[in-house]
Amino acid sequence: MTRKFLQTTHLTRRGLLGSGVAATLLGAAGLSLRARAAEPLKVAAIYTVPVEQQWVSRIHVAAAAAMARGDITYSFSENTANTDYPRVMREYAESGIDLMIGEVFAVEQEAREVAADYPNVAFLMGSSFMHDPALPNFAVFDNYIQDASYLTGIIAGAMSKSGNIGMVGGFPIPEVNRLMHAFMAGAREMNPDIRFQVSFIGSWFDPPKAKETAFAMIDNGADMLYAERFGVSDAAKERGVLAIGNVIDTHDDYPETVVTSALWHFEPTLDAAIAKVRAGSFTADNYGIYSFMKHGGCSIVPLRNFEDDVPEAAKKLVAEREAAIKAGTFVVEINDSEPKSTA
Incomplete structure (x- = not known):
């Protein structure tokens, strides 16, 4: 299932969640990416789970904020089977996007092969592996909370x-x-x-x-x-x-x-990536550090009803x-x- 959200889209609950993924495409690698002008970056995301799933939903929230301020447009696919993942990646890459984001924990090698074929697209993918300088447009992230x-x-x-x-x-x-x-x-x-x-x-x-x-x-x-x-x-x-x-x-x-x-909080990761893609300085890197508390990437929820019990x-x-x-x-x-x- 694929959905597309433009800057003027009315944000329903599903729409709000969906728009957040795009921004995540922050830190791929120092490829031949040109600097972008002030127009919104074209972002696409691919998920193997529903957009309501915890991990993915946090990416959506951050992207929604980026869309609301006019930084990106966004399309995404959810419930994508691992066997279909490389094909969907290629379809998005062929459509002229600037950034792609996703979670390639189960399709790591295939995802890197696709990225190698599209050096003008920045890829920021959730991964348990480190970035590879030999693939300059493919960066990784994870939620180091x-x-x-x-x-x-x-x-x-x-x-x-x-x-x-x-x-x-x-x-x-x-x-x-x-x-x-x-x-x-x-x-x-x-x-x-x-x-x-x-x-x-x-x-x-x-x-x-x-x-x-x-x-x-x-x-x-x-x-x-x-x-x-x-x-x-x-x-x-x-x-x-x-x-x-x-x-x-x-x-x-x-x-x-x-x-x-x-x-x-995925916002620090997203904001860093948007800036680098727009400046043409997106490089292979590990964006996991932006999830650290010192970068504002995570926090503890207030105790609320349990304030007097702890x-x-x-x-x-x-x-x-x-x-x-x-x-x-x-x-x-x-x-x-x-x-x-x-x-």
Whole structure:
């Protein structure tokens, strides 16, 4: 399914989400890209999941802002099968776009081959691999929001009475692993003996499976859940336990369940890319750094309904560590290895 949004488009909820992807095409590589004039950049995005999925939705929000200020026009395809991904990439590249963005975790080699055939198009693709200077128009990004994940872990560790936290993820890839490890490190700040149940459902979007996995963890003693996937917070709500969100803010859907979330802001990544493409200086690079807290790429969601429930010691430590992270005096470890259960 493909949709196109122009600067004058009326933004429905779906339209608002869709427009955000385009801007993401920031940092491919130093290719033969010409400098762009002041007209909006033509951006296209390709997604293997629905646009409502957490990770993709944050890209949409950033792109919507870029479209609203007249920086881009935008088209995107959602629910694109991995087998169709290279073909859709070529179709967009042939259409005369300036930037392409997507998530090539499962089609890495094929995506790079397509980019090599279109040196005048900038590609910024979600990837677990590093950029390759030999392919100057292909840059990579990922959501390095370990800073915010660590802070939410402090709160989770303080709120868990059983000392048993369940963690449900999609796949054990670096993008997910580093956030889980950071969360676990934060929880141990409040309780060094805390235990974790870790499971991966083998899908980016299967809420029923995530929910059933979370139920099993609750049955095994978890009173706090790390909701890396949709469906986990539903299980927490039904069973009366607490949850910590990831990438998006789900407070309005679970006001008495989700204590806080690690929120990804794609805007810094997008704004950097737009500037480089427009200046003709887009080069092969790793745009993951723009997700760090010190660049404004992530934050922790306010406690809202739980403000009076979180222990003061935890809130104090969160404030201290957040200030230190932003100042560069405290660095959250990036651990991309697969996390294991300790419960």
